Amino acid sequence: MHIHLINPNTTAGMTATIRDAGIAIAASGTRVTASQPDSGPVSIEGHFDEAISAVGVTEEIMRMDRESPADAYVIACFGDPGLLAAREITRAPVIGIAEAAFHMAALISTRFSVVTTLGRTVIIAEHLLDQYGFSHQCRRVRAAEIPVLDLEDDGDRALEKIIEESCRARDEDGIGAIVLGCGGMANLTETISREVGLPVVEGVTASVKLAEALVGLGLSTSKVGDLAFPRAKTFTGQFSHLSGL
Numbered sequence: 001m002h003i004h005l006i007n008p009n010t011t012a013g014m015t016a017t018i019r020d021a022g023i024a025i026a027a028s029g030t031r032v033t034a035s036q037p038d039s040g041p042v043s044i045e046g047h048f049d050e051a052i053s054a055v056g057v058t059e060e061i062m063r064m065d066r067e068s069p070a071d072a073y074v075i076a077c078f079g080d081p082g083l084l085a086a087r088e089i090t091r092a093p094v095i096g097i098a099e100a101a102f103h104m105a106a107l108i109s110t111r112f113s114v115v116t117t118l119g120r121t122v123i124i125a126e127h128l129l130d131q132y133g134f135s136h137q138c139r140r141v142r143a144a145e146i147p148v149l150d151l152e153d154d155g156d157r158a159l160e161k162i163i164e165e166s167c168r169a170r171d172e173d174g175i176g177a178i179v180l181g182c183g184g185m186a187n188l189t190e191t192i193s194r195e196v197g198l199p200v201v202e203g204v205t206a207s208v209k210l211a212e213a214l215v216g217l218g219l220s221t222s223k224v225g226d227l228a229f230p231r232a233k234t235f236t237g238q239f240s241h242l243s244g245l
C-alpha cells in the first residue's frame with residue numbers, strides 16, 4: 001500500500017523528518033512518500049497560518065490523486081489543518097496527526113498531557129481535543145515555548161525544552177502518557193520516552209499505523225453525507241482552476 005504524508009508547512013527539511021519517521025514505522029509492504037505545498041507558511045504557529053495552510057493541503061491531495069493516487073493521506077501538522085475539507089475531496093482515508101495521537105494515547109492511558117511548541121498554539125490543540133471528544137482524558141496541553149522551526153534549526157535546545165516540559169507534565173499532571181504536539185517532533189519519540197520514563201505518542205507514526213489499519217480493513221472515506229465530493233460550482237480569481245470539479 002501507498003501512504004502519502006503531507007507537511008502543511010513549506011519547509012522541506014521538516015518534510016524530510018516527517019517522511020523518515022513514517023518510513024521507519026511503516027510495515028514492510030507499505031510505501032511512504034511525503035510532500036509539502038509550494039505556497040504557504042514556512043511554519044504553522046497559529047490560526048492564520050492554519051487557515052492559509054489548509055488550502056495547500058487540499059491542493060496537494062488533489063495533485064496526488066491526479067498524478068499518483070495514495071491509498072491514504074496523512075496531514076502532518078498538529079492542528080490537522082483542512083482535515084474535513086481533505087476528506088471531502090478524496091475517497092482515500094485522510095488522517096490528522098492530532099486526531100491519531102489522541103486516539104492512540106487514549107488506548108494506553110486514562111490520562112495524558114500534550115506537549116506542543118508555542119503557547120499561542122495550545123488553544124488549537126484544546127479545540128481539537130473538544131472536537132474529537134478527548135477533553136476528559138487530556139489533563140493539560142503544555143507548550144515547550146519553542147518556535148516550530150527551532151526543531152530544525154536548533155534541535156538540541158528544542159529537545160531539551162520539550163523534555164523539561166514533559167518531565168513537568170509527568171510530575172504534576174497525574175498522567176500515564178505524553179502526546180507530542182508537532183509534526184516536527186516525529187523523530188524525537190524514543191529519546192523523550194527514555195528521558196521522561198513515560199510512553200510517548202507521536203502523531204505522524206500513529207497516523208501511519210492507523211492508515212495501514214484502515215486500508216487493511218478496506219475502509220475509505222464515506223461519500224455519503226457531508227464528506228461527499230463538493231458540489232460543482234464556479235470558483236473565481238486564484239481558485240478559478242477549481243471550477244466544476
Ligand SMILES: NC(=O)NC1=NC(=O)NC1=O
Pocket residue numbers: 009042043044045076077078079116117118121148181182183184
Ligand atoms: N503546534 C504546532 O507546532 N503545529 C505545527 N506547526 C507546524 O508547522 N507543524 C506542526 O505540526
